[in-house]
Amino acid sequence: NKNFNPAEIEPKWQARWEEDGLYHSDIDPARPKYYALTMLPYPSGDLHIGHWYAMTPADARARYMRMRGYNVLFPMGFDSFGLPAENAAIKRNIHPKEWTYRNIDRMRAQLKSMGSMFDWRREAISSDPEYYRWTQWFFIQLYKNGLAYRKKSPVDWCPNCNTTLAREQVWGEDRHCERCNTPVIKKNLEQWFFKTTNYAEELLKFDTIDWPERVQLLQTNWIGRSEGASVTFKTEQGDDLVVFTTRPDTLWGATFMVLAPEHPLVRKLTTPERQAEVEAYTQAALRQSEIQREAADKEKTGVFTGGYAINPVNDERIPIWIADYVLMTYGTGAIMAVPAHDQRDFDFARKFGIEIRVVIQPEDMAPLKSEEMTEAVPASGKMINSGPLTGTPGDQAFEQIITYLEAKGLGHREVNYRLRDWLISRQRYWGAPIPMVYCEKCGVVPESDDHLPVELPDDVEWKPTGESPLKLHPTWKKTTCPVCGSPAERETDTMDTFMCSSWYHLRYLSPWYNEGPFDPKEYDYWMPVDTYTGGIEHANMHLIYTRFFHKALRDMGITKGPEPMTQLRNQGIVLGEDSEKMSKSRGNVVAPDNLVKKYGADTVRAYLMFFARWELGAPWNSSGIDGTSRWLRRLWSTVLDPAGNGSADEETLRQLRRKVHQTLRSVTNDFENFQFNTIISALMELLNEMVKARQNGAWGTPAWKEAVDIYLRMLAPVAPHTAEELWMLIGKPYSIHNQEWPKVDEEAAAEDLVTLVVQVNGKLRDRISMPVGMGEEEAKTLALASENVQRHLEGKTPRKIIVVPDKLINIVM
Numbered sequence: 001n002k003n004f005n006p007a008e009i010e011p012k013w014q015a016r017w018e019e020d021g022l023y024h025s026d027i028d029p030a031r032p033k034y035y036a037l038t039m040l041p042y043p044s045g046d047l048h049i050g051h052w053y054a055m056t057p058a059d060a061r062a063r064y065m066r067m068r069g070y071n072v073l074f075p076m077g078f079d080s081f082g083l084p085a086e087n088a089a090i091k092r093n094i095h096p097k098e099w100t101y102r103n104i105d106r107m108r109a110q111l112k113s114m115g116s117m118f119d120w121r122r123e124a125i126s127s128d129p130e131y132y133r134w135t136q137w138f139f140i141q142l143y144k145n146g147l148a149y150r151k152k153s154p155v156d157w158c159p160n161c162n163t164t165l166a167r168e169q170v171w172g173e174d175r176h177c178e179r180c181n182t183p184v185i186k187k188n189l190e191q192w193f194f195k196t197t198n199y200a201e202e203l204l205k206f207d208t209i210d211w212p213e214r215v216q217l218l219q220t221n222w223i224g225r226s227e228g229a230s231v232t233f234k235t236e237q238g239d240d241l242v243v244f245t246t247r248p249d250t251l252w253g254a255t256f257m258v259l260a261p262e263h264p265l266v267r268k269l270t271t272p273e274r275q276a277e278v279e280a281y282t283q284a285a286l287r288q289s290e291i292q293r294e295a296a297d298k299e300k301t302g303v304f305t306g307g308y309a310i311n312p313v314n315d316e317r318i319p320i321w322i323a324d325y326v327l328m329t330y331g332t333g334a335i336m337a338v339p340a341h342d343q344r345d346f347d348f349a350r351k352f353g354i355e356i357r358v359v360i361q362p363e364d365m366a367p368l369k370s371e372e373m374t375e376a377v378p379a380s381g382k383m384i385n386s387g388p389l390t391g392t393p394g395d396q397a398f399e400q401i402i403t404y405l406e407a408k409g410l411g412h413r414e415v416n417y418r419l420r421d422w423l424i425s426r427q428r429y430w431g432a433p434i435p436m437v438y439c440e441k442c443g444v445v446p447e448s449d450d451h452l453p454v455e456l457p458d459d460v461e462w463k464p465t466g467e468s469p470l471k472l473h474p475t476w477k478k479t480t481c482p483v484c485g486s487p488a489e490r491e492t493d494t495m496d497t498f499m500c501s502s503w504y505h506l507r508y509l510s511p512w513y514n515e516g517p518f519d520p521k522e523y524d525y526w527m528p529v530d531t532y533t534g535g536i537e538h539a540n541m542h543l544i545y546t547r548f549f550h551k552a553l554r555d556m557g558i559t560k561g562p563e564p565m566t567q568l569r570n571q572g573i574v575l576g577e578d579s580e581k582m583s584k585s586r587g588n589v590v591a592p593d594n595l596v597k598k599y600g601a602d603t604v605r606a607y608l609m610f611f612a613r614w615e616l617g618a619p620w621n622s623s624g625i626d627g628t629s630r631w632l633r634r635l636w637s638t639v640l641d642p643a644g645n646g647s648a649d650e651e652t653l654r655q656l657r658r659k660v661h662q663t664l665r666s667v668t669n670d671f672e673n674f675q676f677n678t679i680i681s682a683l684m685e686l687l688n689e690m691v692k693a694r695q696n697g698a699w700g701t702p703a704w705k706e707a708v709d710i711y712l713r714m715l716a717p718v719a720p721h722t723a724e725e726l727w728m729l730i731g732k733p734y735s736i737h738n739q740e741w742p743k744v745d746e747e748a749a750a751e752d753l754v755t756l757v758v759q760v761n762g763k764l765r766d767r768i769s770m771p772v773g774m775g776e777e778e779a780k781t782l783a784l785a786s787e788n789v790q791r792h793l794e795g796k797t798p799r800k801i802i803v804v805p806d807k808l809i810n811i812v813m
């Protein structure tokens, strides 16, 4: 027989499958659909082992679903706008477009070498004008529906990348840029935002989707819902000073107020003699990060403005301070400070000698005395020193004070979210231009649909100036107003690339379609995505944005249903062999291309499924892959090399069938549950049994043929080329990938049962039936669980348990 030669068979089958359009997925109302989506790569250069680790098990599962009779859509594309292309342009003097599309060609070829079932007719590339035409169209829909707005706001700015960054692109204590590690600074710019906050409440609901608990928790915390009240204080100058508080029940204990240094009322409130100090403090605060400012253990600092406010519930005059621990970006940027019951306020009051007044007495604590307190008491409790509400018990305080405030017109119930609106603007070239036009007469107007896409010019200059290259282009921004036709200017910012990836799953449905972002017929058949797989690092970014996007479009009648992706599963990370993150600088990068060359794609696929629990990931272990390679070679010869004369006895064949169907049961189960590593180990184990059966003369018998048939079908999703080749070589019709997933023969899979005698101190106490060959420990457990045995044990621990396998268990007291 011929040798197992992946280098020969893999390209051969890939070409054949492509030629035959084997994996084309088309609408077929007769079959149930299954949309399997895996996160699309950024075309950074080479496909790395992490891509393979994410994608090949996803591919195997999509193939499995296909064999289960589903019409499976498994598309692929490229998230191809973004910073690295532009940085390459500056560094290497190559146009971002050229760099990007060169990488795409390279990575597409690498993706094809996986032997995955991607339907390449449905490829979508977000930097194609036919794609970003619709990204722009979506922007305009959001704008027309009041979900896109422009606002001058301080933004995080990376002085090295020369661009604004979203909150989630800023990392660490020192607040560095996600991409280049440079500490970010603040800059005030006119920016476009999407009102993600409109959907905060709905985004907290996960009841219609099967997403990992961890992702739900991350998103819930990110959205950060707080229930409380908004209360309006008045400054002595007569301005409203609104605060958000989660503890309106402590209102009588407010002994000062604190504004964020950036708060708009600070200037007006500050008395002339305090001005210099306030100004200096504000400047210092602006240089700090929110994380630094929020740190609980930080020494409290602040400055008195000289101004006062009136507490609306008791008309008390209280001083107004500024302090960096109050953030302008949360609530209203102003707080009522209640030192007795809030630790930060307590620290602040102690440091600056401000009164601490107890207004809550927790029911289970000795009466609180402010002079003796060493820390704030945040627990809820009976309201005291609280005017008409004094005496209100803790469990009613919150509701009662809100009723009181609302009745008096002093405040109302309010829910606050940590979630911010989505900052869309990027001062960069390589992105979808924001399709808005500034007209002197008409103001800000969207470009008309028939002028989309607003295309990027090719001739731009690369100057790292901090301005968008589009702004510096001599003619590009000059246009005419789509409303009145007078000369006008284009917006020169481009969109955050998360905008492109918020809807790529829709473009896959019909990338050829040009009457809309997607063909509604395709949408109605394929959506929602049934299984989405990808990294958990996207939990607070992409995975929130795409849900927001879907919901916003749903409310415009463009999409349907509550959620875009029904099921989500996250893979872990492949670390370097040294357990460190793989990176070029550490020199620990594993290159899949080399592995494919050495072992073949099927071995790499199988090994990646085998070497770690998929959702956990693990450090790469290069010694293990040889074992996987040996397994496939052994399978090859076991299937193909004739042996014996079919003289196996009945018991051998029965055991073979049992093992085959038991394996099928567990492999089926594991595919359902994304447990890829045990699929491979079960297949390895079954092969061992087959080798034994073959030695005992099973080769060529009907049971043997069945074993091979089922084995190859189970192998097909994992090692598609090897399975296809063997399938052909044993004379079966092309293609194995059009075969059905086999069904478990429960009778064949069932274990033989034996009846075991159970004795206590040598006396028969029970008979229990259990599978032949059951392990000693399991047998003991079953015996001890017997009611009659328990009765005779009288609650005592046995001294010894003697097991005669498949016959008898004697429990000695």
Ligand code: ANZ
Pocket (backbone or CB within 6 Å): 226, 244, 245, 246, 247, 250, 325, 326, 327, 328, 329, 330, 331, 332, 333, 334, 335, 336, 337, 338, 341, 342, 378, 416
């Ligand atoms: C008075 C009070 C008394 C408060 C008390 C707490 C305990 P979460 O749970 O995060 O929503 N706060 C409000 N806006 C703030 C801002 N911009 N910067 C810093 N702190 C701010 O926290 C809400 C609480 O954090 C609010 O309730 C407010 O302090 C403070 F015994 O008001 B509280």
Ligand code: ZN
Pocket (backbone or CB within 6 Å): 439, 440, 441, 442, 443, 481, 482, 483, 484, 485, 486, 488
């Ligand atoms: Zn106009």
